[in-house]
Amino acid sequence: MRAVILAAGEGSRIRSHFKEPKPLINLLGLSLLERSILTLRECGIIDFVIVTGYAEKEIMASLGDGSKYKVHITYLHNPEWRKGNGTSAAAFQKISLPQEKFILTMADHVYNLETVKAFVQAAASISHEEILLAADKRLDKVWDLPEATKIQSEGQKAIKLGKTLSVYNAVDCGLFVGTEALLQALAEAANRQQYNLTDAVNILAEEGKVKLFSVAADWVDADDLASLRQAEKILLKSALPGKDGLISRTINRKFSLPATKVLSRTAITPNQVTLISFLAALAAAACFALQQPLLGGLLAQISSIIDGIDGEIARLKFLKSNYGSLFDAILDRYADFFIIIGMAWSWFAKAGSLAVLFVSAAALTGMPMSMLLKEKYHSLTGKVYLPWQDDGLLELLPANRDGRLFIIMLGGVLNLIPATLVILAVVTHLQAVGRLIKLRKLL
Amino acid sequence: MRAVILAAGEGSRIRSHFKEPKPLINLLGLSLLERSILTLRECGIIDFVIVTGYAEKEIMASLGDGSKYKVHITYLHNPEWRKGNGTSAAAFQKISLPQEKFILTMADHVYNLETVKAFVQAAASISHEEILLAADKRLDKVWDLPEATKIQSEGQKAIKLGKTLSVYNAVDCGLFVGTEALLQALAEAANRQQYNLTDAVNILAEEGKVKLFSVAADWVDADDLASLRQAEKILLKSALPGKDGLISRTINRKFSLPATKVLSRTAITPNQVTLISFLAALAAAACFALQQPLLGGLLAQISSIIDGIDGEIARLKFLKSNYGSLFDAILDRYADFFIIIGMAWSWFAKAGSLAVLFVSAAALTGMPMSMLLKEKYHSLTGKVYLPWQDDGLLELLPANRDGRLFIIMLGGVLNLIPATLVILAVVTHLQAVGRLIKLRKLL
Numbered sequence: 001m002r003a004v005i006l007a008a009g010e011g012s013r014i015r016s017h018f019k020e021p022k023p024l025i026n027l028l029g030l031s032l033l034e035r036s037i038l039t040l041r042e043c044g045i046i047d048f049v050i051v052t053g054y055a056e057k058e059i060m061a062s063l064g065d066g067s068k069y070k071v072h073i074t075y076l077h078n079p080e081w082r083k084g085n086g087t088s089a090a091a092f093q094k095i096s097l098p099q100e101k102f103i104l105t106m107a108d109h110v111y112n113l114e115t116v117k118a119f120v121q122a123a124a125s126i127s128h129e130e131i132l133l134a135a136d137k138r139l140d141k142v143w144d145l146p147e148a149t150k151i152q153s154e155g156q157k158a159i160k161l162g163k164t165l166s167v168y169n170a171v172d173c174g175l176f177v178g179t180e181a182l183l184q185a186l187a188e189a190a191n192r193q194q195y196n197l198t199d200a201v202n203i204l205a206e207e208g209k210v211k212l213f214s215v216a217a218d219w220v221d222a223d224d225l226a227s228l229r230q231a232e233k234i235l236l237k238s239a240l241p242g243k244d245g246l247i248s249r250t251i252n253r254k255f256s257l258p259a260t261k262v263l264s265r266t267a268i269t270p271n272q273v274t275l276i277s278f279l280a281a282l283a284a285a286a287c288f289a290l291q292q293p294l295l296g297g298l299l300a301q302i303s304s305i306i307d308g309i310d311g312e313i314a315r316l317k318f319l320k321s322n323y324g325s326l327f328d329a330i331l332d333r334y335a336d337f338f339i340i341i342g343m344a345w346s347w348f349a350k351a352g353s354l355a356v357l358f359v360s361a362a363a364l365t366g367m368p369m370s371m372l373l374k375e376k377y378h379s380l381t382g383k384v385y386l387p388w389q390d391d392g393l394l395e396l397l398p399a400n401r402d403g404r405l406f407i408i409m410l411g412g413v414l415n416l417i418p419a420t421l422v423i424l425a426v427v428t429h430l431q432a433v434g435r436l437i438k439l440r441k442l443l
Numbered sequence: 444m445r446a447v448i449l450a451a452g453e454g455s456r457i458r459s460h461f462k463e464p465k466p467l468i469n470l471l472g473l474s475l476l477e478r479s480i481l482t483l484r485e486c487g488i489i490d491f492v493i494v495t496g497y498a499e500k501e502i503m504a505s506l507g508d509g510s511k512y513k514v515h516i517t518y519l520h521n522p523e524w525r526k527g528n529g530t531s532a533a534a535f536q537k538i539s540l541p542q543e544k545f546i547l548t549m550a551d552h553v554y555n556l557e558t559v560k561a562f563v564q565a566a567a568s569i570s571h572e573e574i575l576l577a578a579d580k581r582l583d584k585v586w587d588l589p590e591a592t593k594i595q596s597e598g599q600k601a602i603k604l605g606k607t608l609s610v611y612n613a614v615d616c617g618l619f620v621g622t623e624a625l626l627q628a629l630a631e632a633a634n635r636q637q638y639n640l641t642d643a644v645n646i647l648a649e650e651g652k653v654k655l656f657s658v659a660a661d662w663v664d665a666d667d668l669a670s671l672r673q674a675e676k677i678l679l680k681s682a683l684p685g686k687d688g689l690i691s692r693t694i695n696r697k698f699s700l701p702a703t704k705v706l707s708r709t710a711i712t713p714n715q716v717t718l719i720s721f722l723a724a725l726a727a728a729a730c731f732a733l734q735q736p737l738l739g740g741l742l743a744q745i746s747s748i749i750d751g752i753d754g755e756i757a758r759l760k761f762l763k764s765n766y767g768s769l770f771d772a773i774l775d776r777y778a779d780f781f782i783i784i785g786m787a788w789s790w791f792a793k794a795g796s797l798a799v800l801f802v803s804a805a806a807l808t809g810m811p812m813s814m815l816l817k818e819k820y821h822s823l824t825g826k827v828y829l830p831w832q833d834d835g836l837l838e839l840l841p842a843n844r845d846g847r848l849f850i851i852m853l854g855g856v857l858n859l860i861p862a863t864l865v866i867l868a869v870v871t872h873l874q875a876v877g878r879l880i881k882l883r884k885l886l
Contacts, residue, residue, distance in 0.1 A: 322823040323886040329819050330812075330879055337808040341801070348800050357791050357800060358784070364804055365780040368811045375818035376772050380765040436773055443766040
């Protein structure tokens, strides 16, 4: 399936604030247009048609033929773009194929990736006589409702669309699965001197041919400064992973997200961030070894926070990779090991007893058990082990990485190294044994 | 697809050696008939038709309705079984459905599971006019060639079959995909007073309707004592996993397979064996701690050998389970940890220095790295990490479990604890870092 992205407009409401044309405005490290392309690429689309009007040359210079995004881009220039976005959509008619279904979207709309994935999959559900339109029925959640195109709908079909409808129960999200029917309606609307996409959609709606796809996550039409800020918020929220522990959720993300917001605009890669997190952990280990537990504890927590940033940047900038995930997982294990060894060293220097050896060994062996069990579970079942879902009461043990590093931080700050090592040993092994018992029933 | 298993014959060549009828002879913990059923169940077949003749009651009493194997068994009695196995195959005609394809096999034939899986999948490749016959073209590998039914073939089609053919290039393995064509040919042969399955197959072969499926692994028609022993050999060989390390291959399996041969006949479960292997490792750890390195080293190697038996029994008796695999993986990690801690303790008792702490910590942290990397690789890619295929030169490091426990055995026997811990630390971490670098290109 091809995707047609309308990037012809002038963006008059924000033009004065930016030197670049609206589709090229940078949002957390990617231009709006790049983000549209990369979002759709994650949904399996690799052929793009970009309809240009205003600032055609800048757009073409910025994106090129798409090879740097591993997609193929065809440009279509629409000299009539000032008349309305319907003329831009209609431009695709020149190169459309018989019975072609295509995704149609706007360069300045920002969506959650999961929403777009589900929408693209739903394309198969419509006939060549119909179109599919993403619609948000959560009216209280729609950003800038007055500016939105409203929809009066019945069931999953649109009856009427318009900016000024008085009766409506949904909002047009600007994301379509187009068919020949849409291109015909666009031509018909143009014959009536109506040049907005909504005009054509209204023709189809009258005939009951506009199916709606309900959007359940936030999105935004980024056409002014406030909505651009809202888009940033939505994107940062969607950069969170689905499996955060308590400390991650309540503490770490409060620091990592603002850092990601800044760092995403730089060229730093997720793997570089992983390495910095590892170096912070090494520094923590050294501080413990050098009898600086306060600094050691704080550095451990900082490493834990930075450990969240690599994934956030990777998701935000479409830089996720299997190697990145492996690199992060293995460096995390080494970071854990070094911190424990640093603590053990500091304790041993004060009391060189057999107890140090046993307790440190117990803590060291406990550290990788959480990952071992989760990964083995994943490779056996193909399913991700989600602590907040699968752990039950075991979730109360602070034995996942965010919890462990938090304990280390507290231990350092309070200068209670032996107790910290004992606690780590107990919680990690309790979790391992608990999961082993629990999975006996689940597997 | 249903499977029809012919279990009507008397087994006259071995009847005097066993009190049970031939299909119920126990081979490594399962009767021949159970093994046929469980092998086909692994290929997705759950509906079985068993054609009985001799010893009908014993067979029905032994298998019941199949629910204990999670399959459904229908019994068909063939009063004419003495005439020939064609009458038993023809008995299925009574309950066969229009255009039904079915697997037809003999209760006393033993096959490799992978062979049967591939054969069952190939069933889709024949039409309702044809039949598919598993044939072994590796004449030098066929067990008891004089007794086998030979095939003269051209390409993948049989021309003529018979025990006494002078010109032949394949052997009938007794495994068929049957169709209505086969049932018709059986009726036609019976009209000619020919009552062997081969007679019916010959009718179809003349018409070019017998397609051959080439078998590439050993199998056996177990109809005398020597062939039963051969069947055991084949089964034990197929109980080996595909990913053995050097020490496993060259040393451990020499001991574990004979043990499995004995243990498979008992009721011991794979998880119980896993536990015994773990207890042997705990005993090894205790011996090291109590300054008995020779015993410790030997027990470690014994634990390593026992660690192979659980999987062998599981594969041999169709007892593989996800939980068993997890239980084994996690107990192995704990076994490793305890052994290292035992060694560290013994060293510390003699020289309570910081070096003990560091070296033991390094060895302890290295032990789980091999599994961590392999499991993460698996969960990321869906592919199994095969050290002998993916490790390249890293395979030379004795850092997989069989190699690690062998080093521990040597260290104990030679009473070189500190050196052993240093070597373990070096090889395990070298392997981890090496794999991390290697996978950068592969992922």
